[in-house]
Amino acid sequence: MSMNNQGRPTSAGAATENTDFESFSGHKGLRLAEPLIFELGSTETTGVDVPEVGEFEMAIGGLERTSEIGCPGLPEPDAVRHYTRLSRRNYGIDMGVFPLGSCTMKHNPRLNEKMARLPGFGDIHPLQPKSTVKGAMQLMDELSHWLCTLTGMPAVALSPKAGAHGELCGVMAIRSALEARGDAREVILCPESAHGTNPATAAFCGYKVKAIPAKDNGRVDLEALKEALDDTVAAVMLTNPNTCGLFENEIRDIADAIHAAGAFFYCDGANFNAIMGKARPGDLGVDAMHFNLHKTFSTPHGGGGPGSGPVVFSDALKAHVPVPFVVKTDDGFDLVEDADDKSMGRLVAYHGQMGMYVRALSYMLSHGSDGIRQAAEDAVLNANYVLASLGDVMTASFDGPCMHEALFDDRFLKDTGVTTLDFAKAMIDEGYHPMTMYFPLVVHGAMLIEPTESESKYNMDQFITSMRGLAGEAKGGNVDRFSGAPYHAPWGRLDETQAARKPVLRYSPEE
Amino acid sequence: MRYLPLTATDRQAMLDKIGVRHIDELFKDIPNDVLNPEIDLPRHKSEMEVERYLSRMAAQNTAAGSVPFFVGAGAYKHHVPATVDHMIQRGEFLTAYTPYQPEIAQGTLQYIFEFQTQVAQLTGMDVANASMYDGSTGCSEAVMMARRVTRKKKAILAGSLHAHYASVVETTTQFTDDVIERLAPNPANPEAELQAAIDAIDADTSCVVFQNPGVFGSVLDLRPLAEKAHENKALLIVVLTEVMSLGLIESPGEMGADIVVGEGQSIGNGLNFGGPYLGLFATNQKFVRQMPGRLCGETVDADGKRGFVLTLSTREQHIRREKATSNICTNSGLCALAFTVHMTLLGEKGLRGVSLANHKAAVDLRDALKGVDGVEVLNTTFFNEFSVKLSKDAAGVVDALADKGILAGVPASRLYPGAGLDDVLILAATETVSADDIDALVAGLKEVL
Numbered sequence: 001m002s003m004n005n006q007g008r009p010t011s012a013g014a015a016t017e018n019t020d021f022e023s024f025s026g027h028k029g030l031r032l033a034e035p036l037i038f039e040l041g042s043t044e045t046t047g048v049d050v051p052e053v054g055e056f057e058m059a060i061g062g063l064e065r066t067s068e069i070g071c072p073g074l075p076e077p078d079a080v081r082h083y084t085r086l087s088r089r090n091y092g093i094d095m096g097v098f099p100l101g102s103c104t105m106k107h108n109p110r111l112n113e114k115m116a117r118l119p120g121f122g123d124i125h126p127l128q129p130k131s132t133v134k135g136a137m138q139l140m141d142e143l144s145h146w147l148c149t150l151t152g153m154p155a156v157a158l159s160p161k162a163g164a165h166g167e168l169c170g171v172m173a174i175r176s177a178l179e180a181r182g183d184a185r186e187v188i189l190c191p192e193s194a195h196g197t198n199p200a201t202a203a204f205c206g207y208k209v210k211a212i213p214a215k216d217n218g219r220v221d222l223e224a225l226k227e228a229l230d231d232t233v234a235a236v237m238l239t240n241p242n243t244c245g246l247f248e249n250e251i252r253d254i255a256d257a258i259h260a261a262g263a264f265f266y267c268d269g270a271n272f273n274a275i276m277g278k279a280r281p282g283d284l285g286v287d288a289m290h291f292n293l294h295k296t297f298s299t300p301h302g303g304g305g306p307g308s309g310p311v312v313f314s315d316a317l318k319a320h321v322p323v324p325f326v327v328k329t330d331d332g333f334d335l336v337e338d339a340d341d342k343s344m345g346r347l348v349a350y351h352g353q354m355g356m357y358v359r360a361l362s363y364m365l366s367h368g369s370d371g372i373r374q375a376a377e378d379a380v381l382n383a384n385y386v387l388a389s390l391g392d393v394m395t396a397s398f399d400g401p402c403m404h405e406a407l408f409d410d411r412f413l414k415d416t417g418v419t420t421l422d423f424a425k426a427m428i429d430e431g432y433h434p435m436t437m438y439f440p441l442v443v444h445g446a447m448l449i450e451p452t453e454s455e456s457k458y459n460m461d462q463f464i465t466s467m468r469g470l471a472g473e474a475k476g477g478n479v480d481r482f483s484g485a486p487y488h489a490p491w492g493r494l495d496e497t498q499a500a501r502k503p504v505l506r507y508s509p510e511e
Numbered sequence: 512m513r514y515l516p517l518t519a520t521d522r523q524a525m526l527d528k529i530g531v532r533h534i535d536e537l538f539k540d541i542p543n544d545v546l547n548p549e550i551d552l553p554r555h556k557s558e559m560e561v562e563r564y565l566s567r568m569a570a571q572n573t574a575a576g577s578v579p580f581f582v583g584a585g586a587y588k589h590h591v592p593a594t595v596d597h598m599i600q601r602g603e604f605l606t607a608y609t610p611y612q613p614e615i616a617q618g619t620l621q622y623i624f625e626f627q628t629q630v631a632q633l634t635g636m637d638v639a640n641a642s643m644y645d646g647s648t649g650c651s652e653a654v655m656m657a658r659r660v661t662r663k664k665k666a667i668l669a670g671s672l673h674a675h676y677a678s679v680v681e682t683t684t685q686f687t688d689d690v691i692e693r694l695a696p697n698p699a700n701p702e703a704e705l706q707a708a709i710d711a712i713d714a715d716t717s718c719v720v721f722q723n724p725g726v727f728g729s730v731l732d733l734r735p736l737a738e739k740a741h742e743n744k745a746l747l748i749v750v751l752t753e754v755m756s757l758g759l760i761e762s763p764g765e766m767g768a769d770i771v772v773g774e775g776q777s778i779g780n781g782l783n784f785g786g787p788y789l790g791l792f793a794t795n796q797k798f799v800r801q802m803p804g805r806l807c808g809e810t811v812d813a814d815g816k817r818g819f820v821l822t823l824s825t826r827e828q829h830i831r832r833e834k835a836t837s838n839i840c841t842n843s844g845l846c847a848l849a850f851t852v853h854m855t856l857l858g859e860k861g862l863r864g865v866s867l868a869n870h871k872a873a874v875d876l877r878d879a880l881k882g883v884d885g886v887e888v889l890n891t892t893f894f895n896e897f898s899v900k901l902s903k904d905a906a907g908v909v910d911a912l913a914d915k916g917i918l919a920g921v922p923a924s925r926l927y928p929g930a931g932l933d934d935v936l937i938l939a940a941t942e943t944v945s946a947d948d949i950d951a952l953v954a955g956l957k958e959v960l
Contacts, residue, residue: 037625037855047856048592050864051942053871060730060870061892063761070632073858080594083622083852087603090618094602107514108606111558116783117596120569125582126785127921128573129913135571136784149552161644161786162841164828168683175686200828200838206686209833247540278538283545294841302599302845303619304609304641304805306787322682338928345682349585349647349675349774350785362565368555371512373547377534378517381525384537388529401529401537428615433608439829456516457525484813489614492813499810499822503799505638506628 031490034085038507041072047079089490090303091433097455097463099386101405101436101448102195102243104273104295106379109366112298112359121358126350130335136354137333140326143361147310150372151289152282155318157325158310159352163270164197166290166309167237169322171205172344173288173313174235174264176320180342185234185263191220193243193440198268207234214442218244218398218407222253229261239268240284241275241403243440245383245448255285264288264317272296273452274380274404277373287314293353297360308356322347378453379404382460386449389464393471397443404452410445418474420445422482426473429488430466512555573918575782579948581876583896583939584726584921585646585673585752586785587777589865590943595779595852599845609805609844613820614812619844620819623807626851633757633854634771635764636793641805641821642847643790643839646774647676650720650750651683652792652803652837653770654691657718657746659801659836664688665715669708670696671725673752674926680720689717696927698898698935699889701729709739716743718770722750723763726926727937728890728897730760737767746770754778754791755941756894758859758866770794778857779849789846800826803837865942869895872940879949880938885960889935896939898923902960905936911959917951 026033058064074082091098098105116122124133144156157173160166171188178184188202191212199209213224220238229236236258241247248254258265267281267289273296281289293299293308301307313321319342326333339345367375380403387396387406395411410420424434424447436448451460473481486492517525522534531537538546556564575588582588599605603618610616610623623641630639643649654666666689668677674696681691692711697704708719719740724730733749740747749763751773763771775789776782794802800823808822828835857865873895880886885902901908905922912919923935940949 034621036621036628038628041855041858043859046858046861046864047594048861048865050861051868053864053867056871056874058870059874059877059890059892060760060894061732063730063732063892065757065759065761065765067762067765069757069762069859069862071629071854071857071859071862073861074855076592076594076856079852079855080598082855083598083848084601086618086621087598087601088618089616089621090603090607091612091615092603092606094606098606098608100608103608105606105608109514111561113600113605115562115565115569118566118569119574119576120566120572122781122783123574123576123588124572124784125575125580125588125782125918126586127584127925128575128582128918129910131910132573132913132918133784135568138571139565139568146552149550152548161648162839164838164840165644165648168838172682172686196827196829196832196835197838197840199833200831200835203833203835204687204838247538249540249542252542275538275541277550278547279541279545280548283548284542300605300845301608303604303607303616303848304844305841306644306843306846307841308787337925339678345685346675346678347648347682348679348786349645349673353786354784355787358565362561365553365556365561365564366514366558367512369550369552371515371555372552373550374512374515377537378515378522380537381517381522381529381534384529385525401531401539424612425614428612433615434612453515453517457518457521459516460525486614491614491617491816491818494613494812494818494820495810496820496822499808499820500825503806503822504809505624505799505806505822506631507624 032085034082036507037072037074037082041074043070043072045075046073047076096431097459098433099435099449099451100433101450102270104450104452106298106452107454108298108300109363112362115362116355116358134332137326137335139357139361141333143357144326146364147291147312150276151312152280153312154315155313155321156310157321158357159322159324159348160309160311161348161353162305162307163290163292163309164201166311167197167201168204169311169347170266170288170290171201171235173317173320174266175205176344177317178234186232188234189228189236191238193442194237194239195268195270198237202237218246219248220254222250225254226257229257229263231262233261233263235264235266237266237268239271241271244398245402245405245407246398247403251284270295271404274376276376277369278376287317293356293360298363299356299359306353306356308353320344324351375453382451382453382455385460386451390467393468405448405450407443408447409443412471413474416474417479418482420447422485423470423474425485426470426482428486432463432466579917579951581920581938581940581952582918584926584937585774586782587753587939587941588782588943589755589777589941591779591781591853592856594856595849598852599849604848605845610821613818617818620807622848622851624809624819626847627807629851629854630791630793634793635762636771637796638799639791639793640802641807642842643792643804644843645786645788645790646752646772647679649772649790649792650676651680653748653772654680654684654689654718654720655687656770656801656803657748658689660798661717661744661746663715663717665690665692666717667708667711667719668693669719669721670694670704671722672720672750673722673726676750696930698727698923698932701725701731705731705736709736712739712743712745714743716745718746718748720748720750722752724753724756724894724896728893730892730894733766748772753894755866755869758862759870760894775850779853780846787843787846789843789850801836804839805842868942872942872944873897876938876940876949879953883953883956886956895941896937898935898937901934901936904933908959912955915955917955919952
């Protein structure tokens with residue numbers, strides 16, 4: 001054993017041969033164990049300055065809360081440590097490639113965070129006098145202008161809180177327009193490859209959902225669609241580019257057929273990242289389309305929200321947009337807060353996700369018209385690079401070129417004993433977040449890879465090397481590498497069946 | 512472009528690998544005549560330019576923290592410790608996705624579990640979900656959940672419910688089977704508002720929705736309402752727009768609520784001109800499977816180590832599609848984290864202390880306004896907000912005070928246009944209001960009234 005002049009061993013493993021021991025603390029080096037706050041704190045502890053309030057006569061009608069609430073507090077140092085330790089169990093875009101198809105996990109610029117926290121945006125109340133929020137109305141107007149210009153659509157509703165909420169806004173506008181002409185209709189057509197939110201939204205608005213068949217090339221079967229279109233159909237909901245990562249190349253014929261049947265064309269804009277600056281939905285016959293500002297325009301996903309789902313509308317639908325919206329006046333802007341007869345009404349309290357509007361506009365201003373087009377091109381280039389680089393070892397579901405995401409299925413895993421789920425979990429051991437799996441439902445064992453424009457060629461090449469390596473291991477019969485994966489994550493596979501069978505949804509001390 | 516890593520050399524090498532000569536060959540499925548349209552928008556800007564441009568826009572707005580500030584009506588200015596914003600900006604939280612891969616998302620899942628527990632404790636309910644978009648959308652989800660639970664359609668919205676919330680319920684349910692009966696607001700007589708809600712309940716009622724403290728600030732004991740609802744096999748939905756009140760006032764659970772929906776903005780989250788905010792949604796154990804939204808539950812991993820996963824997802828749209836309990840997908844994850852970090856800093860002791868300070872500020876404001884001619888305080892009970900009747904049009908008074916650099920509250924006519932409430936002003940005083948602020952408001956009111 002080599003020693004330095006203080007007598008300490010200088011090479012790894014030299015001190016002890018046995019590294020498979022439990023620590024006394026429960027920690028494993030930088031993997032720090034951390035219990036729940038309910039196991040750490042006490043209701044007597046606080047990490048804030050409690051204001052000193054003297055005796056006074058209360059005016060709460062004798063309804064004082066005397067029973068214990070039970071929420072423990074932590075002093076500030078421990079609170080910081082608690083949530084810092086938790087954070088280190090998470091994977092985020094900041095850590096590495098996040099190729100989650102359909103979710104557009106692109107870089108979240110910190111400039112956007114800084115802008116949203118300017119007191120003039122972050123510290124203004126939605127109901128303070130309009131004369132004191134001129135800049136906020138201007139920001140909403142400017143964001144509206146960018147969204148309308150990028151889509152070639154005449155109107156936008158900013159207020160929906162997320163993509164699914166935007167879908168609801170869009171379908172409600174369609175139903176409002178149909179009812180205004182005395183013909184609500186009964187059916188909405190969705191392809192089987194649609195996001196689950198599409199049929200859920202349609203049902204919410206009182207429509208029956210019928211499936212549109214797809215062709216072997218992963219696109220809508222136009223002839224079958226025409227057949228299904230009759231005077232009971234209110235709308236067709238299509239994602240374009242679709243969830244197979246393909247552009248619907250017959251989109252204008254589709255739109256014409258929809259309109260000829262007196263129905264409306266709703267476009268799920270989750271995949272707008274592929275075509276922003278390259279093509280405008282307004283040129284393709286779309287009547288309504290929602291954005292996910294948290295996908296296309298880089299507002300953070302935040303571990304599941306907040307999102308923001310503005311919807312653009314065609315002339316045929318724009319009278320039905322919800323309140324509030326900003327209008328230009330002689331001396332600036334006004335915020336219309338009360339619905340007229342045609343408006344569908346109000347979908348949220350106040351004015352929607354202002355904090356997300358600021359971030360999205362910050363992204364748009366940074367990119368400009370030139371950068372937005374370049375971003376779409378780079379996103380599509382990266383996805384096609386994946387398709388071209390993995391096509392020989394994995395099975396691409398459809399011929400390229402693809403748009404901003406590449407769809408593979410599990411045919412290459414046939415007879416290996418490795419499933420799509422196993423393969424995805426093995427990606428965690430490689431240091432990547434898994435791709436979207438088992439979605440869309442139209443191919444078996446789907447693996448949907450969306451690299452986004454945020455990845456460099458170096459990152460792409462490393463990712464491709466890992467994926468090729470894993471495909472080789474699977475085909476080479478190394479099933480163990482997959483069936484127990486992940487091995488290097490802080491947790492092994494979680495038992496979801498147990499969680500659902502006897503749900504434990506909160507901490508209880510008697511456990 | 513600073514956010515785009517690919518170089519021209521990279522792009523060429525990648526096109527070569529793909530086997531195309533020009534990027535637009537990858538866009539060949541887009542009809543050629545609409546490809547690459549002229550986009551009449553400015554070109555890219557540097558970070559410095561964007562910062563300058565947006566800062567100028569922000570400077571046209573009056574920040575709440577820069578003036579005497581009494582605006583509430585469902586969104587409140589509270590002090591949020593610096594730690595909260597620091598924690599939510601950690602990239603591991605900020606840039607994570609919904610925790611569908613629990614092996615590498617235990618950070619998010621554990622804080623959701625903590626959040627669900629805190630919300631359940633605060634509201635006095637058995638369980639809470641992982642959050643909704645905001646209080647108003649949560650309210651409409653609760654109404655639809657009550658229809659599923661009771662298999663009845665008629666929902667009664669009490670006059671105490673924030674006008675925006677009532678509108679959201681009406682808008683969202685206009686194409687569902689729900690039938691909405693909306694009662695009139697009555698700021699001068701909250702007991703009559705409560706009685707009207709009690710009287711409206713009948714055998715066809717699925718739920719009654721009551722906000723407490725009400726939009727005009729009054730605090731009421733809802734037990735008689737719960738009793739009448741339960742006699743008729745209807746659910747009591749209690750709406751909270753000021754969750755800070757739970758540190759001082761009996762919880763909705765103690766008063767007999769079946770579902771509690773709330774706006775959680777007050778804890779951990781800034782005003783943000785109305786969003787993003789945080790919908791709280793809590794109910795009793797027996798209704799769990801009818802709840803909308805994500806739920807996090809405890810389990811173990813392959814080694815038997817405790818961990819957490821999203822669970823009961825067979826209620827949700829990505830599994831159930833058109834048969835889901837709701838179409839909600841994204842929620843307010845990061846706002847929930849802010850809530851949880853702030854709640855963990857507060858603890859029960861801090862929450863009770865800050866709640867009491869809120870009430871004290873409002874009591875001080877009420878006492879100060881008693882000496883102002885033309886101001887009549889309408890409330891006998893309140894938490895940190897109450898309504899006054901002015902001798903002049905409230906919107907005009909608020910505008911006149913805004914010109915003097917005082918943001919004096921919300922004119923009731925902004926929420927209830929044409930309802931005959933033009934002289935009513937809703938004023939909030941939180942722990943951020945100082946004695947100087949109150950003096951400034953009193954002096955300003957004396958000038959404009």
